[in-house]
Amino acid sequence: KVLAKNGTLPEINRIAVVVPTPLPYLYLAKQVFGQAGIPYQLQDGFPLTTEPYLAAIDLLFDFIEHPTEYSPSFQLLLNPFFEFPGVSEHALVALETELQTRNNIHGNEAWARMRNRSRQQPVQLGIPGLEGHNHSGLVQNVLETIHTLEHTLTPMASPTTPMTTKINGMRDFLTRYERTTSPHDDAPRHNRARGALLTILDQLENVDRVLGESPVEFHTFRKTLHDAVQSHTFSERTGDNGIHIIDARSAALGMFDLVILVGLNEGEWPSRRDHNIFYPQWLLQDFGWPSDFDSLSSERIAFKELIRVSRRHVAVFRHQLEEDAPTISSPFLEDIEDLTAAHTQHIPARAMNALVTSRNHALRSGLVQPDRSVPKRPTPGILKQRLPKPEPVSATAFELYLRCPFKYYAKYILHLDEEDEIHMGFSPLQRGRIVHEILKEGFQQWDATADVPQPYTEENYDQAVSLFRRIAKEKIPRKYHSIELARLFGSHGHVGAIEWVLRQEMTRGPVAKRFVEHPFRTNLRLEYGPNGESPWHVDIKGRVDRVDIDLAGRIHVFDYKTGKAPESKVTLQIPLYAMCLAQDFSAETTQATYLSLRDRKAVRRDDYEKTATQLRETYRLISEGHFPPRPYQDHLCNSCGYIGLCRKEISETALPTEVQEVKPIT
Template sequence: MITARRTRLVRVPDLHEFRRVISTLSAAPEGPVVPVVIVPTRGAARQLERSIENAPARLLTREQLYDVLHARLPNAPRRLDAFERDSLAQAAAEQAARDVPDLSLRLRPGLVAEMLRFYDELRRHSQSSARFETLIVDALAGAAEGGDRGADRLLQQTRLLAGTFRVYERRLASLGACDEHGLRDLLIARPIAPPVGRVVVATADWIADPDGLCAADFDLLARMPGIEAIDIVCTEAILGSGFYERLHQWWPGIDETDGTRVAGPAPRARPVLLTPPDAPPDRPWFIYRDREEELIAVARRAKPRTAVVFSRPLPYLYLAPAAFGAIGVAFQASDALPLAAEPTAAALDLVLEVAETKFARGAIVALLRSPHFTTAGGSDRTRSPNDSDSGAAVSRTSVNALDKALSDARYLGDLGRLETLAAGWPGSDRDLAAAPALDAALDVCRSLTPLLEPKPASAQIRLVLAFLDDRLRPLADADPFSPRERRGRAAIVSLLAALARAHEAHHDPLWTIDDLASALRRWIGDETFVPETAAPGAIQLLDDRAARFGEFDELAIVGLVEQEWPDLPRANIFYPAAMLRALGWPPEKDRRGAADARFVDLLASAVSRVTVSTFTLDEDALVAASPQLDEIPRAGLSTVTAETEHGGGGSVGLPPPHKASADRRSLGEGCQPDQILDMSGVQDAAAREWAEMRRTRPPADRPAFHGSIGSVAPRTWSVSALETYVGCPFKFFAQHVLKLEEEPDDEEVMDPRRQGRFVHEVFEAFFRTWQAAGYGAIRPDNLDEARTVFERVVDEALDRLPGAEAGLERTRLLGSPAAAGLGEAVFRMEAERPIAVVERLLEHTFEGRFVVATASGTREVALRGKADRVDLLDTGTFRMIDYKLGWPPDRNRALQLPIYSVCAEQRLASYRGKTWLLGEALYLAFKGPKRVVSLFTSPRDRDKVLAKAQQRLADTLDAIERGEFPPAPDDVYRCETCSFASVCRKDYVGDV
């Protein structure tokens, strides 16, 4: 029996009145009945709680409402959780698929999850699975009979979906359990105890609010026994977007009133819109370079009772610690955070990656370095006879040594290969230092090896649980991060245990490691994590749905770019929008109209002021501004420029930003010290300390901020290092002054550096063999002998390489029917030059002091280097050759070939009783249009090229001794492959 009830729509003009009416309805119970207030999200509930602290109302999301109703239903069947429903749906889909002939779909877990989501949407639109099948089949039958393949595939898909839904419902009934939809039927048929007497609906429907109520929910509220009064509170803007008409379809004859009749009259608050100075009237929003710059600007203006409002949370939550923490401003994320953002989730991902990659070097090293895990290592190689412990904690030094050793050993994965390396582990100091980490790596890999064999899903998940239980590092109570880490671990372990139970009870298919990793990442990505209580006065970071329910003096609405404002609805992967409309899906214009209405409401939600901002780059990709920016005039707000506001604002921070170019580089750059901060009246010691640091900080254009470290003592530099300086001074600094090591890469073939060494070794071995055999120059008449000797040398060198890689290098060196190899290019170069070769100096080293000529005269410099090849010719000249696996360098920037030539002339002055002069300098380049590239073309050109190179060398040495190492590459494309990008300050100082 349906209880008689009062159903009322309370219309309010804005969000100020919206919150005031909800607070009034929550705080004025009629008799002993405690009202239930339905809000869209838990973040919205937390915001609303602050304004109705002493009210007796219960604030519930849609999902929480069903939990409460289920708990109050007498003799209620067990309600399946999300993990059980997903397992049940997988079993149902597999059974239904057997009844669909020639099914072209592969039933992956992710696809089944989408099928279950579609089923929920159908039922929430008050559609049954039988009705769904009838509507779709009727719509497609004609086209399919006419030979339309697309329609035929959709029919096949529809039969699979409908069959899955039927089997799912039968299995659910056989378990004597229910889901949300079965619970709704029970709640309409049977009264609950105690009843929910009064309901305040503080959200719209799913069209106007992604977290709003569905058609079936409105039907439940209209028919559920025990409800005496329903008040739905809504702004005029949302009602005008189409919700008013839909509400009257569901609840015809609903009473209407306005907010002042419920909460009494109140003055209407209207914030001002803060705009950039010099901005045109039709562009009242700030434009920044990227999200980081945008958030820094918000931090500069931060005051208490400020909220930062976004549509997509993760990017801002990642950036917030740096933006707010750097200036001592407390912040708090007020909505449930993605569990995937928690450090413990990253730790679990490391475990999965180690197994997925079959124990690749990078994955093993990352897990050993992780602070989340406890690893021990030790063996007879490293343990003292007095050590009673079975192993010592693995140090970072040992892990770094292992990383380098495995990279040098070309280890690409596989436990068998790792065990083979361990059995023959060398005894050098570095390798001994790596031994504890190697033992720990072997222990980890052996523990995770069972994951590589297909097993029932529940067994695979329990293996992961066992690894975490055994390896997660104990948490210290004194660690300030321990409480959050414990909660994160508890959430991860609870999720894995529930998933294992669900699969064991309902559907336990064989899973490979790829299936396991995919499933765990999907579930963790869908879970949220409730943050801790906010500190008093902390800046709130929250999404646009929660912001509607919070009382804030200021709002900073950030990230207004396409794809985020408005947030795109989740697309249905099964049917086009036109076909879904018959099943209750709304047209896109209704969603867009409601999203614009929510945005306009939000603009006027603050008490004093609001700022709106967008950015132009997202991870270095250009993004377009949100079309919702054009809706700002609809809010009817008065404006004030940032400069005017600063005059009387007294904000605890820095002056507002002036332009988007401003300053991610330096907060306060360009301001006089007495303009940076006015801290009068500020009591917080940390804030005063920060302000003093900002006042006394040296200016941003100081040389120390742009790569200058002061004078550097002269020393002997290699010519190749100096050429690195010419390419980029900072790379030289990182590599040769700081001596930072480049991160090794795992490749199935040699990286360019190893490949270059290999090619040099092959040619060195060939020419030594050629000379030892009594040959001189390579001439047209002995080309075949040269090819034969070279092939023999190459084959001997290739024996050291893996089979697949050896084949590639053989083709590169010896060629194929399609193209000549590198050897042929070298031989033809020499055969085309008839001058006899007296001797070849291979990998010839130079070290000592050399005289170079500069514009200010000659000077001595200390150099060292190694020339690839110097051919002494019987004319008394020599030919300098530099092998280049890539393209030859620009001779206006090159140092090695010209400087080696100058050094060779000086060092060979009396060699063999002769004075040798440079006759030719060549690059043998293995890329580019020409294999042989001359450094100069004539004696006059020779003198000019060498003079410029010597001057360039002297200038480079002088800059190094002055300590000038700016991040200034000669070509910005170098930055794309530079190994030191993580320590380079080019983005910070803006020199590039």
């Protein structure tokens, strides 16, 4: 603004803002210049491992290691970076339905039997959700594709093949099945990641040929490729016009009319040195390590050369506070005064407020022309295109979206496996799965003794506890018996979790029918949909822990939680299940309850209107591609397995969190 007032401001493309280190200055500069409306250009380095294309390659490796398991096969076939002839979303739904019907999830023999059976079966129509499709033909297409992939990729999994053979197998797979265009409509980024991977494969192949092409285990090949990818970075350019934002090393190679140096504080100019804690400085000097004096002299010379990069003007700035603590100015400031003593202009700190630039100031000062469009920054977590309908809707998946939209994107769109936490003992996931199995088998065996479910009373309470305890001993690993049995069945002065559940049952009336681990798929009808359509039918599928039908025909829905009872703003599972089952059974729902086994607390949910609103809004946001890294509680990032992928700490834009209700179109 001072130079503009004097009529000496250079063209905006001849101005450079020089930062001592990329972080945090690059992101701060992008935010400041973006809000002020001043065009800028920079190149930023990113690790190759953050590219979604590389995550798709990981799915290929998972399939090679476990070709006959359910999850790796489906994740590979669903991945948007690959295209398999004859495999569609309908075909995968058909196979999933077949697997659920036959309770066959994986195994060479089971898959082979299904493949042979599907070849012999006649045309079968009328599968729910697949009307008009050849069910057996769809299943056969998927099974044949999996069989072909398994046969094609077998040489890669063999421990007797060299790395060159494994690399050629990867190339053949990519050539045959890779989509010709990026699924995310970002062809340059996709081609850059693909080219980097192929280059790495070429380099590994050359090294292997030099070393003699000896056989390698597949896990060794996978780790070698991972290490090579992790060491690879790529540059992403932002903007092609405006002020240059560059670091000190790059600035020395440019030529500008105005150079603005920021961060002239001790520890940044010069940079803070980390001393070796194992060897003294005098010993390292004997082996060629530079002394502190030599390093400081070298940085001082480079700084003086940096000042001479500008042909006309140099501006320097320092911040006086860092985390509310005063900072110390850089000793290099004295060098600037010595070099430019006759042409130095000092701006008092109290006058800086008048020089802070906004977009209006930039327009008046000529930094930005009114007809010049400012580059629009992409919003983190917002896809450019709409996604297919997220049906059938899974309440568990939608709850994950409510907790963190990006986590939903990573798991259900990119199909990435979350890194599990390492537990020395019994993990919460193991405990939850086993507790659900104990409750399932316990209720089933108790109800199997009579035509209708037996009520739980004081007279048969000990008998019921003995039944559940016997099942628990069979399910829980022996080394955890003492702790886990006490947790479930209590001790002196302590009520166990299953004891509490049975006591809850004693307070309820008789039951005419009980379903445990009940799977369902419902075409739920709501008054209106996310875009105002009326009525709205949405496909919902799930598995409810327990459904009781009382003597009056009313249904009671229960969901067990081994942790604390969930908050209503991020949960819709149990009320949504109740809405679906009430429609399926043509009955009235009188109770939809979370049973928190940890807190010994029953939490009823009858907010069905709020649940419908959550469902509509979540459905709309997912369909429109809204996946910002925005957990509803920040502490969830501490235990998130995708923390290295979302880069939440540099996200610059957040979406509003309020739920916006859509009214029906009239």
